[in-house]
Amino acid sequence: MLLYQEIRNYIHALLKTDVIAAGHKLPSERELQQKFSSTRITVREALLRLEAEGLIFSQKRKGWFVTPKRLKWHPATKVNFYELAKQQGFVAQTTLVSVQQQAKLEICQALDAQKLYHLQRIRSLDNRAVMFEHIYCDAKRFADFHSHPLDTSITDIMAKQYATNIVKEQSIINVTVLPDEVSHLLEKNSGTPCLHVIRKRFDEHGLLVDYNIEYWLHNAIEMVVDGQ
Amino acid sequence: MLLYQEIRNYIHALLKTDVIAAGHKLPSERELQQKFSSTRITVREALLRLEAEGLIFSQKRKGWFVTPKRLKWHPATKVNFYELAKQQGFVAQTTLVSVQQQAKLEICQALDAQKLYHLQRIRSLDNRAVMFEHIYCDAKRFADFHSHPLDTSITDIMAKQYATNIVKEQSIINVTVLPDEVSHLLEKNSGTPCLHVIRKRFDEHGLLVDYNIEYWLHNAIEMVVDGQ
DNA sequence: CAGTGGTCTAGACCACGAT
DNA sequence: TCGTGGTCTAGACCACTGG
Numbered sequence: 001m002l003l004y005q006e007i008r009n010y011i012h013a014l015l016k017t018d019v020i021a022a023g024h025k026l027p028s029e030r031e032l033q034q035k036f037s038s039t040r041i042t043v044r045e046a047l048l049r050l051e052a053e054g055l056i057f058s059q060k061r062k063g064w065f066v067t068p069k070r071l072k073w074h075p076a077t078k079v080n081f082y083e084l085a086k087q088q089g090f091v092a093q094t095t096l097v098s099v100q101q102q103a104k105l106e107i108c109q110a111l112d113a114q115k116l117y118h119l120q121r122i123r124s125l126d127n128r129a130v131m132f133e134h135i136y137c138d139a140k141r142f143a144d145f146h147s148h149p150l151d152t153s154i155t156d157i158m159a160k161q162y163a164t165n166i167v168k169e170q171s172i173i174n175v176t177v178l179p180d181e182v183s184h185l186l187e188k189n190s191g192t193p194c195l196h197v198i199r200k201r202f203d204e205h206g207l208l209v210d211y212n213i214e215y216w217l218h219n220a221i222e223m224v225v226d227g228q
Numbered sequence: 229m230l231l232y233q234e235i236r237n238y239i240h241a242l243l244k245t246d247v248i249a250a251g252h253k254l255p256s257e258r259e260l261q262q263k264f265s266s267t268r269i270t271v272r273e274a275l276l277r278l279e280a281e282g283l284i285f286s287q288k289r290k291g292w293f294v295t296p297k298r299l300k301w302h303p304a305t306k307v308n309f310y311e312l313a314k315q316q317g318f319v320a321q322t323t324l325v326s327v328q329q330q331a332k333l334e335i336c337q338a339l340d341a342q343k344l345y346h347l348q349r350i351r352s353l354d355n356r357a358v359m360f361e362h363i364y365c366d367a368k369r370f371a372d373f374h375s376h377p378l379d380t381s382i383t384d385i386m387a388k389q390y391a392t393n394i395v396k397e398q399s400i401i402n403v404t405v406l407p408d409e410v411s412h413l414l415e416k417n418s419g420t421p422c423l424h425v426i427r428k429r430f431d432e433h434g435l436l437v438d439y440n441i442e443y444w445l446h447n448a449i450e451m452v453v454d455g456q
Numbered sequence: 457c458a459g460t461g462g463t464c465t466a467g468a469c470c471a472c473g474a475t
Numbered sequence: 476t477c478g479t480g481g482t483c484t485a486g487a488c489c490a491c492t493g494g
Contacts, residue, residue, distance in 0.1 A: 256459075256460065257461065258459085272461090286461075286462095288460095289460055289461045290460070290461080291460065291461075292461085417461090417462075
């Protein structure tokens with residue numbers, strides 16, 4: 001049996017038997033190294049695989065922790081993040097990182113807009129940052145958008161303040177790693193796995209309302225897709 | 229700038245400029261080590277991140293290769309794998325690994341069956357194995373199932389031979405790593421990232437028809453989900 | 457057979473966190 | 476200040492691939 005597999009199995013067992021509960025800290029790399037008379041490289045081999053598996057995650061220079069349960073997420077239905085989280089026993093939070101007006105060519109064309117609002121937000125579950133998103137929408141259609149509380153539901157603001165309702169959406173989802181700017185914002189290491197989601201939402205006339213790029217930590221969600 | 233980031237950027241550039249085309253081999257780890265006056269550990273740090281990103285993959289002891297383009301997959305619609313692949317310019321293939329009759333308790337209950345057919349199959353695109361699946365269905369409902377060509381479309385066989393049509397399905401999707409048995413079958417390393425899909429399919433009476441567990445290489449597909 | 461990636465040892469220095 | 480993980484060096488042996 002490979003050594004890193006033994007270490008992996010050992011930690012697996014710790015998690016399975018709830019010796020270490022969700023959110024709690026694992027023994028340090030050096031402790032594990034001693035326990036298995038090995039080296040940090042080999043210990044990290046095991047830890048990185050467990051991270052890829054979604055069972056543990058690291059916080060920069062703080063340690064390795066057990067991943068909390070995943071949020072069940074329905075990418076095919078327009079859901080209110082807070083509602084969804086609450087139903088599943090999480091406390092959800094949204095932080096507005098920045099609001100800008102700008103004009104990214106490709107997205108302007110998609111939205112048929114001259115100028116864009118560009119929001120950047122972070123979403124957290126139980127105080128754990130799990131998602132970063134860019135939201136782009138037409139600055140003309142949503143005039144004075146920044147005067148609304150943009151750390152709440154954008155869908156609600158669009159519906160109530162701009163009589164704009166989302167009736168259709170499309171998501172394109174890839175497994176990849178966080179871009180370095182995003183890993184920095186989420187206080188993650190470079191190379192952290194994630195789900196990259198491009199989400200387009202349309203109104204009743206079939207017009208594109210907003211264009212969103214989301215990065216979800218791969219271990220924070222479970223997707224549920226109903227079909228046909 | 230970190231050394232492994234430099235190596236990563238270097239390879240990024242090779243891919244971006246098509247110096248190395250999809251499916252082709254990267255320089256060996258030792259070549260890269262020399263080029264950057266570094267060590268294999270650091271080179272592998274870069275390669276593993278590029279793998280997590282989905283840009284390259286390794287074949288055991290053969291080398292690192294550039295990932296071909298991803299198959300666009302619609303988990304919310306029942307699709308014919310061959311059709312889908314063909315439309316996107318891939319040659320698809322299915323290999324039957326095993327057929328058994330058995331009685332796994334949990335799945336028997338879900339299917340309300342006494343005995344199950346249990347198929348194991350591998351699916352390939354352009355001769356690259358990209359998915360492993362378990363298919364479970366009621367052995368009584370699908371009597372003599374094994375007498376049909378089980379390396380073709382199960383949906384078709386059920387429709388044509390058993391007058392059973394799928395009208396609804398649900399998928400639960402998680403990002404994780406291949407279980408070791410599966411990584412072995414797909415000739416992948418232990419710890420290879422994947423999408424783990426549990427797919428349940430129902431007939432017009434709302435009865436569960438089959439229960440599938442799929443493991444897709446994370447770099448082989450892109451999910452497209454339409455909503456509302 | 458030589459070359460490849462997979463695994464492993466035994467160290468080191470650093471930035472940052474907790475205290 | 477001390478412990479943490481993040482990065483890096485300089486080697487090694489092995490199983491397996493390919494010619």
